Amino acid sequence: MSAGRIAIQDVSIRLGTDGGQPGVEVLHRVSAEFAPGEFICLLGPSGCGKSTLLGALAGHLRPSSGSLLLDGVPVDGPDPERGLVFQHHTLFPWKTVLDNVGYGLKMKGVSRAQRNLEASALIELVGLAGFEHRYPRELSGGMQQRVEIARVLINHPRVLLMDEPFGALDALTRVKMQELLLDVWGRIRTTVVFITHDIDEALFLADRLLVMGPRPGRIVEEIVPGFARPRHADIVTNPHFVALKRRCLALLHDDAHPPLERLTPLGRDPVSEAATQWRFAV
Ligand SMILES: Nc1ncnc2c1ncn2[C@@H]1O[C@H](COP(=O)(O)OP(=O)(O)OP(=O)(O)O)[C@@H](O)[C@H]1O
Numbered sequence: 001m002s003a004g005r006i007a008i009q010d011v012s013i014r015l016g017t018d019g020g021q022p023g024v025e026v027l028h029r030v031s032a033e034f035a036p037g038e039f040i041c042l043l044g045p046s047g048c049g050k051s052t053l054l055g056a057l058a059g060h061l062r063p064s065s066g067s068l069l070l071d072g073v074p075v076d077g078p079d080p081e082r083g084l085v086f087q088h089h090t091l092f093p094w095k096t097v098l099d100n101v102g103y104g105l106k107m108k109g110v111s112r113a114q115r116n117l118e119a120s121a122l123i124e125l126v127g128l129a130g131f132e133h134r135y136p137r138e139l140s141g142g143m144q145q146r147v148e149i150a151r152v153l154i155n156h157p158r159v160l161l162m163d164e165p166f167g168a169l170d171a172l173t174r175v176k177m178q179e180l181l182l183d184v185w186g187r188i189r190t191t192v193v194f195i196t197h198d199i200d201e202a203l204f205l206a207d208r209l210l211v212m213g214p215r216p217g218r219i220v221e222e223i224v225p226g227f228a229r230p231r232h233a234d235i236v237t238n239p240h241f242v243a244l245k246r247r248c249l250a251l252l253h254d255d256a257h258p259p260l261e262r263l264t265p266l267g268r269d270p271v272s273e274a275a276t277q278w279r280f281a282v
């Protein structure tokens with residue numbers, strides 16, 4: 001059986017429709033298919049509807065028209081098989097790492113011994129062996145997000161939905177978390193839909209990158225970075241990576257959307273390129 005195939009079919013979403021008003025069309029006729037185990041990144045400027053689309057995939061809001069299917073079945077409300085990770089963790093402050101990670105199994109009535117076994121394996125998977133009996137407040141931001149990922153993975157989700165999960169972390173921790181996530185995903189191969197504003201992050205992580213545009217939110221281009229895996233942080237200096245990054249910048253900031261072939265090859269060094277990223281930060 002296939003597991004984790006997502007079909008987004010002609011989905012439009014209007015928000016603010018209370019009181020019989022027509023509301024604002026936040027997403028306009030979005031269609032996409034994600035294969036089981038694929039790593040998809042959604043990249044787009046603030047307000048273009050990324051979180052709205054993820055919220056619909058999570059089952060927190062319904063499309064105004066069109067349909068969302070997971071393995072052929074319409075998404076109908078939240079379910080742990082579609083795990084959500086946000087920028088800020090949702091751990092219980094009064095529970096240890098072990099009990100936070102095991103919580104999803106507790107809800108299913110699994111015995112303490114079994115859930116400790118499964119939780120310990122996941123804690124090790126995210127590189128936190130030895131921290132099982134710590135409380136969230138005793139961990140760094142990156143460690144808390146690792147626990148959050150383990151907490152979601154214990155439900156064996158068919159889909160992992162991530163909304164800027166590393167957005168609150170410093171640059172170095174963020175890169176380490178990206179590598180960790182790719183390592184974890186390489187072992188469990190769940191479908192990942194990952195939202196980011198950060199072009200480097202999207203190009204580093206994705207099998208396929210969907211660039212979105214605003215007002216109303218829609219997919220303006222699909223990019224397949226095509227870098228061999230496993231990937232390492234130094235691919236940001238690869239000329240192909242830099243060319244794709246320029247393309248993403250053009251898509252995010254130009255209305256004209258020049259085709260890739262017309263982009264001039266980059267002659268700058270990685271340091272000035274990093275400066276460019278800051279200047280265009282969305
Ligand atoms: N309840 C609502 N009523 C009307 N408009 C809304 C409502 N909620 C969100 N919006 C609008 O929908 C648009 C998309 O919001 P969304 O949060 O999906 O954007 P986003 O791409 O995730 O942005 P960001 O990158 O800042 O998180 C925004 O323009 C926002 O103002």
Ligand SMILES: [Mg+2]
Nearest residue numbers: 050051052163
């Ligand atoms: Mg958002």
